[in-house]
Amino acid sequence: MSTLPEVPVAPAEGAPPPARCVADLSGPRRWPVVGNLLQFDLPNLHRQMEDWADAYGPTYRLRVGPRDALVVSDAETIAAALRDRPDTWRRMRPIEAVIRESGGHGVFSAEGDDWRRQRRLVMSAFDPAHLKRFYPSLLRVTERLMTRWREAARRGEAIDLQASLMRYTVDVTTGLAFGVDLNTIAAAHPLQEHLDKMFPMLFRRINMPFPYWHYVRLPIDRDYDRHLVHVHEAVRGFVRAARQRLQDEPMRREQPADLLEAMLAARDADGSALTEEEVAGNVLTVLLAGEDTTANTLGWALWLLHTHRGDWQAVVAEVDAALGGEPLPPSFDAARGLDRIEASVNEAMRLKPVAPLLFLEANRPTRIAGFDVPRGGPLFCLMRKAALDRKLADDIADFRPGRWQGGAEGRERGTQKASMPFGAGPRLCPGRYLALLEMKMVLSMLARNFELIEVGPDGGGAPRERLAFTMFPVGLKMRLAERQLH
Numbered sequence: 001m002s003t004l005p006e007v008p009v010a011p012a013e014g015a016p017p018p019a020r021c022v023a024d025l026s027g028p029r030r031w032p033v034v035g036n037l038l039q040f041d042l043p044n045l046h047r048q049m050e051d052w053a054d055a056y057g058p059t060y061r062l063r064v065g066p067r068d069a070l071v072v073s074d075a076e077t078i079a080a081a082l083r084d085r086p087d088t089w090r091r092m093r094p095i096e097a098v099i100r101e102s103g104g105h106g107v108f109s110a111e112g113d114d115w116r117r118q119r120r121l122v123m124s125a126f127d128p129a130h131l132k133r134f135y136p137s138l139l140r141v142t143e144r145l146m147t148r149w150r151e152a153a154r155r156g157e158a159i160d161l162q163a164s165l166m167r168y169t170v171d172v173t174t175g176l177a178f179g180v181d182l183n184t185i186a187a188a189h190p191l192q193e194h195l196d197k198m199f200p201m202l203f204r205r206i207n208m209p210f211p212y213w214h215y216v217r218l219p220i221d222r223d224y225d226r227h228l229v230h231v232h233e234a235v236r237g238f239v240r241a242a243r244q245r246l247q248d249e250p251m252r253r254e255q256p257a258d259l260l261e262a263m264l265a266a267r268d269a270d271g272s273a274l275t276e277e278e279v280a281g282n283v284l285t286v287l288l289a290g291e292d293t294t295a296n297t298l299g300w301a302l303w304l305l306h307t308h309r310g311d312w313q314a315v316v317a318e319v320d321a322a323l324g325g326e327p328l329p330p331s332f333d334a335a336r337g338l339d340r341i342e343a344s345v346n347e348a349m350r351l352k353p354v355a356p357l358l359f360l361e362a363n364r365p366t367r368i369a370g371f372d373v374p375r376g377g378p379l380f381c382l383m384r385k386a387a388l389d390r391k392l393a394d395d396i397a398d399f400r401p402g403r404w405q406g407g408a409e410g411r412e413r414g415t416q417k418a419s420m421p422f423g424a425g426p427r428l429c430p431g432r433y434l435a436l437l438e439m440k441m442v443l444s445m446l447a448r449n450f451e452l453i454e455v456g457p458d459g460g461g462a463p464r465e466r467l468a469f470t471m472f473p474v475g476l477k478m479r480l481a482e483r484q485l486h
C-alpha cells in the first residue's frame with residue numbers, strides 16, 4: 001500500500017471557501033454536560049456576551065447543553081439570518097416551549113404557518129391608519145400622565161420613572177389593542193403587578209439548562225403560578241368584553257375597531273383562523289411586548305437627553321415650533337412629524353437597545369458567515385455590538401442624534417443600517433409605529449410643559465443595565481418643574 005503524503009487541494013477559482021465548523025471557534029471555557037450555561041449571569045447576560053466578543057472576537061462559540069452556539073456581532077450576518085425566517089431560522093426552541101406553558105403563545109413565539117396566520121392580523125391592528133383613528137384616545141392617556149406629573153412637579157416629588165411609564169404603555173396598549181380603558185395612571189391596577197412578574201420568569205426559564213419546574217416547584221415557581229392565574233383572568237375579561245361588543249354591534253365584525261375584535265371576528269368567520277388559545281395567547285403577547293419595551297426605551301432616552309443638554313434643547317425647540325400654544329401635539333400628523341425626537345429615540349435605541357440579544361435556531365442545516373450550522377444549531381445575535389462597530393464611525397459610542405438626520409444617504413447610512421432595535425426581516429416588530437408615536441407623545445409633552453430637573457438613579461451617575469427579557473435602566477427617578485410658558 002502506498003503512503004502518499006496528503007497534498008492540500010487548492011479550492012477551484014471562484015469556489016466559495018470551505019465552511020468552518022462552529023466547534024473550532026474559540027470561546028469561554030465550558031463545563032462538561034452543561035457547557036457554558038451555568039456561567040450565564042442572567043441579569044447581565046448581554047454585557048457578558050459583549051465582553052466575550054471583546055475577548056474571543058466578534059464571532060465566537062458558546063456551548064449550551066449538547067450544542068455549540070454560534071455567536072455573531074456583525075450587522076450583515078445578523079440581518080441575513082433575521083431575514084431568512086421563518087424558513088431557515090426560528091426563535092430558539094425553549095422560547096416557544098416556555099411561553100406556551102405560561103399561556104402566552106402568540107405571534108412572538110409561533111413559527112411557520114401558524115406564525116404567518118397570526119402575523120397578518122397583528123400587523124394590520126398596528127398600522128398607521130389604526131393609529132390615526134386611535135389618536136384621540138392616545139391624547140387622553142397622555143393628558144392623564146401630564147396631570148400626574150404636574151402634581152408631582154408641584155409637590156417637588158421624585159417620580160419613579162419606570163413604574164410611571166409602564167402604566168402609560170399598559171393603558172395605551174390595552175386601549176388600542178383590546179378597546180379597554182384600564183386607566184392604571186389614575187389608580188394602580190392589580191394586572192400591572194402580576195404582569196411585571198412575567199418577563200423575569202420567562203427569561204429565567206428560557207435560560208435554564210433543563211425545565212426543573214416540571215418536576216419540582218420552588219417557591220418562586222409557585223409564586224409565579226399565582227400571578228399567572230390573575231393575568232389569565234384579566235385576559236379572559238378582555239376577551240369576554242370584546243365578544244360582547246361584537247354581539248351587541250354585529251357591524252364590528254366587518255370593521256373591527258381593535259386587534260382583539262379582529263382576532264375574534266376572524267376566528268368566528270372561519271373556525272380555523274385562530275384558536276381560542278391563540279386569541280388569548282396573542283392578548284398576553286401584545287400586553288407583554290408593548291409594555292416594558294417602550295417604557296424602558298423612553299427611560300433610556302430621557303436619561304440620555306438629560307445628560308446631553310444641547311440635544312434636549314434641540315428637542316424643546318422643535319416641540320415649541322411644532323405645537324404652538326398647545327400643551328400636546330394637536331393632531332396625529334403633528335406628532336408623527338417630530339423628527340428631532342425620532343432621531344433622539346433612534347440614537348437612544350442604538351446605544352441602549354432594550355432587546356440587545358436575539359436568540360435563533362436553525363430549522364435545517366445551513367451555512368452562515370462561513371460556518372456550517374446543523375439543524376437545531378443555535379445562533380446568538382449581539383444586536384448592540386453590531387450597532388457599535390467601530391469600523392462604522394469614529395464616534396460610534398457617542399450619543400449624537402444628528403446622525404439620524406440630514407446626511408442619511410452618506411456617511412451615516414452604515415451606522416443606521418447596523419442598528420436594528422426592532423429586529424429585521426419578516427418578523428420586524430409590528431408595534432414599532434405605535435412605540436415611536438408613544439415616545440413622541442411623552443417626550444413632546446415633557447419638553448413643552450416641564451423643565452427636566454433630574455433624571456437618573458439615586459446617588460447620580462449612569463443607571464445600571466439589567467436584563468430580564470428586556471434590558472432596563474435600574475432605579476431611574478425623575479424630578480420635574482413646571483415650565484413657565486410665555
Ligand code: HEM
Nearest residue numbers: 107108289290293294297355422423424427428429431435
Ligand atoms: C421601543 C419599543 C419596542 C422595541 C424596541 C421592540 C422590539 C422588538 C424586537 C427586537 C422584536 C423581535 C423582532 C425580530 O425577531 O426580528 C419585537 C417583536 C415584536 N414586538 Fe416589539 N418592540 C417594541 C414595542 C412593541 C409594541 C408597542 C408592541 C405592541 C403593542 C410590540 C409587539 C411586538 C410583537 C407582537 C412582536 C413579535 C413579532 C413577530 O415575531 O412576528 N412591540 N419587538
